[in-house]
Amino acid sequence: MDEFEKAVDDIYEATGGIMERDKIKKELREWISRFGVPLIVAKREIISKYHGKVPNNDEKYISVEELKPGMGRVNLQVKVVSINQKTYEVDGSKKIMHYGMAGDETGVIPFTAWTLDVDLRKGDCVEIHNAYTREWQGQTKLIIGQNTRLKLMPPNSVKVKSNVKPAKIVELHPHMGLVEVVGKVISADKREVYVDDVPREIYSGTIADDTGEIPFTSWDIPVQAGDVIRITGAYVSTYRGMAQLVFDNRSTVKKEDLNIEIKSIPVQVESLEGRGGFNVLVEGVIIDIKDGSGLIYRCPECGRALNGTTCPVHGRVKPRADLRVKAIIDDGTGAVLCLFNREQTEKMLGMDLDEVIDKVKENMGNTSVIMDMLEEKLFARPLRVRGNVIDEEKYGLRMFVKDFDFLDLEDISKKAESLLEELGW
Ligand SMILES: [Zn+2]
Incomplete structure (x- = not known):
């Protein structure tokens, strides 16, 4: 030879x-x-x-750009841009689903993993064998299923195309891929944590532009309250049912000499699906007042709403009276459950807690008298609410109302008109 x-x-x-x-x-x-x-x-x-890179005949790799909905048995080499997890229940047992973004030099795609045979982390490069795709909200989504096999590749063996999209804060959604945001840092706190025995600095707070505000987490990049910054290559993840902006050393952060007028414009309830919202404004109509509104009694230890005098955790207690309203507000695009606290309920009723208790006593202890008053005062009333919206599978969209105003129907139609004018209709 x-x-x-x-x-x-x-x-x-x-x-x-x-x-x-x-x-x-x-x-x-x-x-x-x-x-x-x-x-x-x-x-x-x-x-x-x-070495180890040549596909054999039945294992061709496809690029992210080539993926379309409804493909089966696809093989890819990608880098994990972001990964999150969600716990859900199937037939009474808890399961963990992973989701996030993955990419290669041709693009970035959202993925969902029902099972993972390797412990996948952000930044990992991985060969994916036998995955499939689906259509999801008009986008192609990659599904890692039961029969999908994963194999880790050497670090940084896949480069991700930086198709960074400029976005306003109101538009930010966990499925957007990499984004560029310009905003003013409203607050920033620093803390130190250890990740895999490596000390890391985390800066967290909120950032705002002329459309809204969002919490952020910065890994190792110092962020100062009051600064206007341009963040390029950040991504959006959700934490406790609310979207947040995340960036690190792979993103660039530049201080800008710009004036940003911080505004919060009413958002469409529909746009809060899958992302929640920080300090958002919603304008809509009360279409339902839920049971458990009005005069309620809570455990003095843990604050749970009680039916009688027994807390499931603290046993027999002397319950503390409280007021709240749980109302569904619909804005025509969707519905959000709004939770109003005691002070806000007192404002709605025009009565304070003591007066409410007296009123109930007058009615032989029947609290439904308060519920009736709330129905009468609130049902079909248009109002503007502001607060944090959390989207969790178990409850749907929930707003913890910070403040609210009743609106005139006329106000709303005038507003809609001027908005349409602004948009050139
Ligand atoms: Zn309790």
């Missing part, structure tokens, strides 16, 4: 037989004749080029 044939054999073995001999020969000749490389160097180059 001559040197050349021997080199072909060596390459064939070193690459695990995933490359045909004829192809090896052709490439080896090319290296030697065209690039003038010595045989031994050419051999080493080809082995390192193809």
